[in-house]
Amino acid sequence: MECVTATAKQLARVAAVPNRAPAALTPTTIGAALKILRKQAPSWNAPIVSFIAVQSRDPFKTLIGCILSLRTKDETTAVASARLFDRAATPQAILALNPKTLEKLIYPVGFYRTKAKVIRGICRDLIDKFEGRVPDDIDALLTLKGVGRKTANLVVTEAFRKPGICVDTHVHRISNRWGLVTTKLPDKTEMALRKVLPKKHWLEYNGILVAFGQTICHPTSPWCSRCPVAHLCPRIGVARSR
Numbered sequence: 001m002e003c004v005t006a007t008a009k010q011l012a013r014v015a016a017v018p019n020r021a022p023a024a025l026t027p028t029t030i031g032a033a034l035k036i037l038r039k040q041a042p043s044w045n046a047p048i049v050s051f052i053a054v055q056s057r058d059p060f061k062t063l064i065g066c067i068l069s070l071r072t073k074d075e076t077t078a079v080a081s082a083r084l085f086d087r088a089a090t091p092q093a094i095l096a097l098n099p100k101t102l103e104k105l106i107y108p109v110g111f112y113r114t115k116a117k118v119i120r121g122i123c124r125d126l127i128d129k130f131e132g133r134v135p136d137d138i139d140a141l142l143t144l145k146g147v148g149r150k151t152a153n154l155v156v157t158e159a160f161r162k163p164g165i166c167v168d169t170h171v172h173r174i175s176n177r178w179g180l181v182t183t184k185l186p187d188k189t190e191m192a193l194r195k196v197l198p199k200k201h202w203l204e205y206n207g208i209l210v211a212f213g214q215t216i217c218h219p220t221s222p223w224c225s226r227c228p229v230a231h232l233c234p235r236i237g238v239a240r241s242r
Contacts, residue, residue: 021234024179027196033178033229034201037208040228046211047074052158054081059134059159060126061085063141064094064119066151071110074214080106091123091132118146136160149190157203165193166206170213177217179234 025033051074055062061081068084069077084105088094094102102116109115125144126132134155135141141152153166165171167190175181181192197205209217216223224230224241235241 022232024234024236025232026180027198029232030178030180030197030201033232034204034208036228037212038204041208041211044211044215046214047078048207048210048214050075050078051081052207054078054085055158057159058089059136059155060090062159063122063134063147063151063155066154067115067119067122067146068106068109070115070151074210076109080109091126094123095120095127121145122147134159136162138164149187153190154206157206161203163199163202165190165197165202167193168206168210169219170210170217171206173219174209174213174217177233177236177238179236 051065051069055065064084065077065081068080072080084094084102087105088097097105099116099120102119103113106112106116106119122144126134129143130140136156136159138149138152138156141147141155142149150166150168153164156162156164157166167175167186169186171193172183172186172189175189175193176183180196181189183189183192193205213219216227221240221242222238224233224235224238226242227233
């Protein structure tokens with residue numbers, strides 16, 4: 001009877017201790033999380049999948065598709081990209097289009113008129129500087145007016161399968177939510193990830209986290225109850241979840 005009573009007291013003390021959140025993910029443990037997410041990703045039906053499919057690993061399509069995707073939902077970008085590439089899929093072909101026609105083809109992506117001008121400028125730069133070919137180097141890509149680090153990294157990783165870390169709002173948010181980095185701006189997140197993320201994960205990191213962020217790890221009220229890596233996540237900054 002005394003043993004039973006002691007056990008009950010022990011259980012009561014354990015129950016009184018609040019559940020501790022998992023520790024922040026580290027360069028050592030991030031692989032376990034990515035392995036789980038990689039396995040689950042095909043079932044998410046994330047918009048990023050359609051977007052990547054339209055690019056078909058073509059460097060030019062990847063570059064232009066990324067420009068179109070800025071401040072635009074991936075599902076909208078995928079439709080607009082497909083419509084544009086059916087009509088013109090090279091720098092020369094796009095420059096041959098009437099500017100108004102180009103605008104109509106990419107509508108309704110965000111800031112479509114501005115993006116049409118940026119795309120035409122990129123096409124001219126590609127022809128003048130790189131003989132119409134998309135360079136496979138981040139620094140070279142950054143010489144194209146309108147191309148930032150996010151776009152340059154995406155082109156290098158998706159089209160050329162070379163190491164790079166593309167950081168968008170999903171990658172920035174989730175990397176900080178996991179405690180892998182502590183940053184306030186995406187550009188800072190890229191540099192921080194380059195220091196702590198094992199290079200073997202660089203190529204897949206963006207695609208997995210974007211799909212994860214689009215479907216489960218939302219900016220506000222993430223689906224923690226559905227999350228396959230909830231047991232590993234410290235939920236840093238998460239005030240409300242489902």
